[in-house]
Amino acid sequence: MAEKTTLIERPPVIAIMGHVDHGKSTLLDYIRKTNIVEGEAGGITQRISAYEVMHKGADGKEHAITFLDTPGHEAFTAIRSRGAKVADIAILVVSAEDGVKPQTIEAHKIIVAAGIPFIVAINKIDKEGADIDKTKVSLAEAGVYVEGFGGDISFVPISAKTGQGVSDLLDMVLLQAELEALQGDRSVPAEGIIIEANLDKRKGISATIIIKNGTLKTGQFVLADTAIVPVRMVENFLGKPIKEATFSNPIRLIGWSELPKVGTSIFSVSSKKEADQLILDRKNGKAPLKNTPVKETDEAVIPIVLKANEAGGLEALEHEIKKVKNDRVRIKIISSGVGDITENDVKLASGRENTIVLGFNLKVDAQAKSLAEKTGVVIQTFDIIYKLSEWLENAINERTPRMNVEEATGTAKVIRLFSKTKDKQVLGGKVEKGVIMLNAEVKILRRDFEVGRGRVRELQHLKNKATEVPEGKEFGALVESKIEIAPGDRLEAFNVVQK
Numbered sequence: 197m198a199e200k201t202t203l204i205e206r207p208p209v210i211a212i213m214g215h216v217d218h219g220k221s222t223l224l225d226y227i228r229k230t231n232i233v234e235g236e237a238g239g240i241t242q243r244i245s246a247y248e249v250m251h252k253g254a255d256g257k258e259h260a261i262t263f264l265d266t267p268g269h270e271a272f273t274a275i276r277s278r279g280a281k282v283a284d285i286a287i288l289v290v291s292a293e294d295g296v297k298p299q300t301i302e303a304h305k306i307i308v309a310a311g312i313p314f315i316v317a318i319n320k321i322d323k324e325g326a327d328i329d330k331t332k333v334s335l336a337e338a339g340v341y342v343e344g345f346g347g348d349i350s351f352v353p354i355s356a357k358t359g360q361g362v363s364d365l366l367d368m369v370l371l372q373a374e375l376e377a378l379q380g381d382r383s384v385p386a387e388g389i390i391i392e393a394n395l396d397k398r399k400g401i402s403a404t405i406i407i408k409n410g411t412l413k414t415g416q417f418v419l420a421d422t423a424i425v426p427v428r429m430v431e432n433f434l435g436k437p438i439k440e441a442t443f444s445n446p447i448r449l450i451g452w453s454e455l456p457k458v459g460t461s462i463f464s465v466s467s468k469k470e471a472d473q474l475i476l477d478r479k480n481g482k483a484p485l486k487n488t489p490v491k492e493t494d495e496a497v498i499p500i501v502l503k504a505n506e507a508g509g510l511e512a513l514e515h516e517i518k519k520v521k522n523d524r525v526r527i528k529i530i531s532s533g534v535g536d537i538t539e540n541d542v543k544l545a546s547g548r549e550n551t552i553v554l555g556f557n558l559k560v561d562a563q564a565k566s567l568a569e570k571t572g573v574v575i576q577t578f579d580i581i582y583k584l585s586e587w588l589e590n591a592i593n594e595r596t597p598r599m600n601v602e603e604a605t606g607t608a609k610v611i612r613l614f615s616k617t618k619d620k621q622v623l624g625g626k627v628e629k630g631v632i633m634l635n636a637e638v639k640i641l642r643r644d645f646e647v648g649r650g651r652v653r654e655l656q657h658l659k660n661k662a663t664e665v666p667e668g669k670e671f672g673a674l675v676e677s678k679i680e681i682a683p684g685d686r687l688e689a690f691n692v693v694q695k
């Protein structure tokens with residue numbers, strides 16, 4: 197897609213931390229009330245634990261800021277422990293009445309460990325007992341040196357209750373964000389972090405994501421480890437449906453295949469096929485960690501060092517070799533040259549795993565042979581082109597990684613639901629295609645989208661126990677699933693087969 201970089205400024209994501217009762221929630225409430233764009237706030241309640249506000253910066257322009265509205269440090273720590281960096285800047289709230297307390301110190305440690313900058317908000321300055329200077333001293337004693345007190349950490353005296361100083365605090369946040377030069381690229385697939393996930397027995401699994409880069413659009417699929425969700429509807433933090441979302445937007449996606457873990461990184465892909473394959477790879481331990489294009493991660497490459505006795509032969513060989521491939525393995529000529537196979541060719545090959553040295557109409561010198569034996573590099577020579585092609589085809593087949601593929605064995609429509617106890621549901625249905633087997637794993641499809649999975653624990657046909665029920669027949673089944681199955685849903689039984 198976009199070849200040149202299309203980096204633009206990205207709004208900062210802020211975490212508010214500090215000791216209990218020092219005013220984190222009050223501050224979050226105040227900012228939410230006063231800064232959420234008018235018209236949007238009225239009537240709609242924030243449904244997820246993050247929100248976006250607009251604030252006019254020193255440049256006179258309105259800038260977006262995202263706040264994580266998470267209770268205490270738990271969520272932040274959970275996210276941190278998974279190595280994800282969700283917040284760009286932290287605000288450390290300290291009460292001017294109490295000064296530094298144990299959780300202030302703890303919060304400071306977490307912020308330092310996260311490697312993000314922070315601003316100190318000295319809160320409750322409206323209170324009679326407030327003492328800003330004393331608070332600064334207690335901060336210095338805890339190793340937090342604010343400006344004018346032996347350090348350069350910015351601080352802002354505020355009252356989260358009256359709002360005094362809060363605008364200055366937001367100015368400071370924007371200033372800090374500018375220093376951080378936070379950037380994002382809208383043209384790439386979305387990447388982000390799960391900040392909360394819930395299981396709702398009726399609606400299925402929902403999760404809140406903070407997008408950290410790229411754009412998420414309806415029609416795409418989002419992956420978090422082995423959990424997947426089709427992006428049918430994106431809800432913004434006010435619960436309003438939006439068509440697309442981009443960096444620093446907090447959004448909610450409903451209909452995950454399994455409960456994603458808080459702190460997991462997510463990314464979007466454009467097709468179900470791509471998503472399914474990535475999940476299978478992950479389940480097989482071949483987990484692509486980043487949002488690399490599927491082609492690169494999916495395809496195995498066999499590197500080749502190619503030698504021939506003369507230039508004309510080399511060209512013909514290259515041409516032939518390009519034809520040898522299958523959809524999972526590709527041959528890559530990493531070097532080609534004229535002359536016998538020497539020690540150098542073997543050295544080159546030994547530097548890359550699984551590299552093969554191929555020669556045509558030539559000799560292999562003695563040093564090359566002995567080094568190949570030591571390093572385990574495979575050398576093959578041929579004097580007929582088609583033999584070389586044949587050999588390569590075999591080599592490719594041998595090296596094709598086996599894939600686990602889910603193959604549907606049957607689908608059934610759920611007609612009625614008889615009973616439900618914890619995780620176990622007794623239902624009646626009709627097999628529409630293929631067969632439904634006892635103990636089969638099933639996908640639960642609602643309007644063609646997978647809302648969850650389950651397993652057939654008991655199966656009956658004509659009131660008798662059955663091990664399988666064929667197409668066209670009705671059956672009763674006990675299905676184990678965390679998802680509440682409803683009449684009209686489809687059960688798709690599948691097998692995982694190696695291909």
Ligand code: GDP
Pocket residue numbers: 214215216217218219220221222223319320321322323354355356357358
């Ligand atoms: P949290 O535990 O850090 O989220 O603290 P809260 O926001 O719940 O605040 C604890 C108590 O302090 C509440 O009763 C707030 O009303 C009060 N409070 C918070 N900020 C201020 C402030 O700036 N001034 C005054 N007077 N009270 C505050």
